[in-house]
Amino acid sequence: MPEEPDAEQHEPVVLSVVIPMFNEEEVLPALVSRLRPVLTGLGVAHEVVAVDDGSIDRTAELLAAFRLGWPELRVVALRRNSGHQAALTAGLDRAAGAYVVSLDADLQDPPEKIPEMLRLARGQGLDIVYGVRADRSSDSGFKRWSAGVYYRLMRRLAGPSVLAQAGDFRLLSRAAVDALKALPDQQRVYRLLVPWLGFPSGSVTYERAPRKAGRTKYPLGRMIRLAVDSVTGFSAAPLRIATWLGAGAFVVCLGLLVYTLTAFALGRTVPGWTSLFTGIVFIGAVQLICVGLLGEYVGRIYTAVQNRPTYFVRDDTAASAPAEAGSDADPAGPRVPLPRG
Ligand code: UDP
Ligand code: MG
Numbered sequence: 001m002p003e004e005p006d007a008e009q010h011e012p013v014v015l016s017v018v019i020p021m022f023n024e025e026e027v028l029p030a031l032v033s034r035l036r037p038v039l040t041g042l043g044v045a046h047e048v049v050a051v052d053d054g055s056i057d058r059t060a061e062l063l064a065a066f067r068l069g070w071p072e073l074r075v076v077a078l079r080r081n082s083g084h085q086a087a088l089t090a091g092l093d094r095a096a097g098a099y100v101v102s103l104d105a106d107l108q109d110p111p112e113k114i115p116e117m118l119r120l121a122r123g124q125g126l127d128i129v130y131g132v133r134a135d136r137s138s139d140s141g142f143k144r145w146s147a148g149v150y151y152r153l154m155r156r157l158a159g160p161s162v163l164a165q166a167g168d169f170r171l172l173s174r175a176a177v178d179a180l181k182a183l184p185d186q187q188r189v190y191r192l193l194v195p196w197l198g199f200p201s202g203s204v205t206y207e208r209a210p211r212k213a214g215r216t217k218y219p220l221g222r223m224i225r226l227a228v229d230s231v232t233g234f235s236a237a238p239l240r241i242a243t244w245l246g247a248g249a250f251v252v253c254l255g256l257l258v259y260t261l262t263a264f265a266l267g268r269t270v271p272g273w274t275s276l277f278t279g280i281v282f283i284g285a286v287q288l289i290c291v292g293l294l295g296e297y298v299g300r301i302y303t304a305v306q307n308r309p310t311y312f313v314r315d316d317t318a319a320s321a322p323a324e325a326g327s328d329a330d331p332a333g334p335r336v337p338l339p340r341g
Pocket of ligand 1: 019020021022023024053081082083084087103104105106108215216217218
């Protein structure tokens with residue numbers, strides 16, 4: 001047998017579908033009934049890696065039940081909720097396929113596009129096939145606006161290889177997955193990291209559907225976190241903004257200095273409350289912004305130096321025995337360096 005970590009299948013796995021899930025009990029049955037026929041229809045050896053990201057609803061129970069009648073379903077259970085990108089990392093680290101598709105559980109990305117992605121990758125020898133949302137009219141106005149700003153900013157910071165509206169629905173070749181696994185990055189944002197790898201890529205377009213069931217697991221706070229991680233992970237430009245803010249404040253202060261000295265010379269020094277107050281508030285704000293910007297980068301350095309795994313696998317149904325803490329104690333088979341994403 002080849003050294004594929006999958007113990008249950010003897011044929012090498014051609015396609016792995018990685019699906020991070022956090023409290024998705026409501027959408028799971030619909031997901032299974034749409035995904036399974038698509039994969040069966042492909043006629044290639046495949047596995048579905050469901051990453052249970054510390055769900056506290058019946059997701060784990062439902063997955064166990066589906067597994068009884070679906071041998072291709074593999075469940076990787078994380079010890080606690082680690083976030084979408086970390087769950088995706090856990091899935092990519094363990095997927096065995098020659099190609100790996102990542103898919104959201106909520107059916108906003110149509111599984112029916114997977115055959116087209118695989119055909120394109122195999123036919124043209126591509127390592128990456130992005131799913132690009134041609135139509136987001138099902139998203140709320142705010143989501144569309146914030147996504148527009150996000151992608152414009154990211155294309156400026158991380159380069160035009162970042163396709164606008166390409167989220168986490170994509171196909172990766174084994175080579176691309178291995179390249180990602182070898183990266184030391186901790187707070188990963190895959191939609192920026194993947195284009196940055198520079199592999200030959202293509203794309204398929206699709207219409208973004210509304211969430212099939214359940215509620216979004218991306219509240220505003222998490223969206224802001226993703227945006228901050230995206231920016232600080234790819235650019236030191238905000239630190240330069242701090243410098244420019246400081247320089248601007250300095251020029252304004254020089255102007256104010258001339259004004260105060262003139263006022264002093266003319267003996268009109270008492271009614272200075274407004275200018276004094278404005279100056280103090282202005283300088284205070286600029287300093288706080290700059291300290292906050294520095295803090296974001298220091299925070300990244302801190303996390304990188306700590307070098308802790310970003311997820312812990314509690315159980316992987318493909319492994320013979322449940323895994324102990326830490327993804328480095330991985331009984332599922334030999335793997336490339338410590339997963340730290
Ligand atoms: N998700 C996850 N862990 C989290 C949050 C989300 O695994 O902490 C999964 C979620 O189950 C879904 C995917 O990430 O499969 C995308 O989340 P969601 O659809 O809620 O985000 P949205 O489409 O609203 O941006
Ligand atoms: Mg969604």
